[in-house]
Amino acid sequence: MSLDITIELADEDLDHFIEAMRRAQAKAADMAPEAIAAAASRLLVDVPKVKVPAFIRDRLEKLDTMIQLVKDEGYGLPDEDRQRVLSCLAYFADPQDIIPDSVPVIGFLDDAIMIELCVRELRPEIDAYSDFVLYRNQEAARRGVDPASLRTQRVDWLETRRQEAHEGMRRRRREGYGSGGWQPTLFRMR
Numbered sequence: 006m007s008l009d010i011t012i013e014l015a016d017e018d019l020d021h022f023i024e025a026m027r028r029a030q031a032k033a034a035d036m037a038p039e040a041i042a043a044a045a046s047r048l049l050v051d052v053p054k055v056k057v058p059a060f061i062r063d064r065l066e067k068l069d070t071m072i073q074l075v076k077d078e079g080y081g082l083p084d085e086d087r088q089r090v091l092s093c094l095a096y097f098a099d100p101q102d103i104i105p106d107s108v109p110v111i112g113f114l115d116d117a118i119m120i121e122l123c124v125r126e127l128r129p130e131i132d133a134y135s136d137f138v139l140y141r142n143q144e145a146a147r148r149g150v151d152p153a154s155l156r157t158q159r160v161d162w163l164e165t166r167r168q169e170a171h172e173g174m175r176r177r178r179r180e181g182y183g184s185g186g187w188q189p190t191l192f193r194m195r
Contacts, residue, residue, distance in 0.1 A: 042094060
């Protein structure tokens with residue numbers, strides 16, 4: 006038997022999470038980016054030690070994606086975007102969060118909510134990174150190598166996506182619009 010639960014956070018509830026994030030960011034201000042990512046990673050190490058509901062475990066997987074986003078040297082996240090992700094990871098680097106993780110069943114509930122808020126904030130960065138990882142995995146499979154051994158860079162992925170967009174434009178032009186195909190009316194190419 007499963008049960009659907011919807012949590013609606015009012016503005017004052019969100020303010021509580023925003024203030025907790027600001028406190029965590031202030032504490033992490035002097036930390037190196039690698040230290041923030043490592044501290045956030047420790048949360049994922051602690052999870053297997055306790056039983057957490059599936060909806061929390063699903064959110065924690067998204068945290069792992071955010072951590073990989075800043076650690077992946079091949080992706081080479083630009084500095085401004087990297088700072089945004091690190092600002093979100095600061096909450097998970099702080100051991101004193103809203104609900105102590107040691108509280109059975111709900112100890113990671115605040116983390117799950119904060120992850121959901123961070124994912125919404127970082128959606129463009131996460132979607133782009135997910136596409137990059139998919140591209141890298143497809144390239145590795147095409148070459149018959151382990152993705153970890155592939156030295157794929159962000160520029161490779163961007164160039165491939167640019168070429169795909171260009172080819173899509175050409176294909177649509179070749180296929181034409183309507184039954185007679187597309188014919189330029191204003192410009193003729195010789």
